[in-house]
Amino acid sequence: MPITVEGVEVAIVRDGSGRVFAVRDECSHAQVRLSEGEVEGGSIECWMHGATFDLGTGRPLCLPATQPVPVYRVAVIDGQVYVDVHARPDEQPPASELSDLSAGDRRPAAAKEH
Numbered sequence: 161m162p163i164t165v166e167g168v169e170v171a172i173v174r175d176g177s178g179r180v181f182a183v184r185d186e187c188s189h190a191q192v193r194l195s196e197g198e199v200e201g202g203s204i205e206c207w208m209h210g211a212t213f214d215l216g217t218g219r220p221l222c223l224p225a226t227q228p229v230p231v232y233r234v235a236v237i238d239g240q241v242y243v244d245v246h247a248r249p250d251e252q253p254p255a256s257e258l259s260d261l262s263a264g265d266r267r268p269a270a271a272k273e274h
């Protein structure tokens with residue numbers, strides 16, 4: 161699901177085991193949306209040229225991408241998704257410091273200002 165949080169384009173991704181990840185919605189190889197890619201296991205595959213990225217670290221797992229994509233701290237609390245675009249996923253925040261995507265920060269990517 162593509163969203164914008166505090167001006168940052170983010171792809172919210174759920175893998176097959178139900179884990180939720182937040183990753184910058186832009187492939188590091190070119191400027192296409194990762195949210196349109198395929199999720200398999202703990203990785204997402206870019207639809208354009210097939211680079212895959214680890215959803216937990218953002219690290220590229222194969223060419224043609226050689227640079228990581230930013231990943232963000234995300235939590236699901238009482239069915240609501242919270243994202244902090246200022247912190248890495250291994251930093252555990254209180255939910256009150258995260259942006260609630262069910263409130264004003266959740267917007268379709270097509271509705272974003274450029």
Ligand code: FES
Nearest residue numbers: 187189206209211
């Ligand atoms: S644009 Fe994503 S792999 Fe080339």
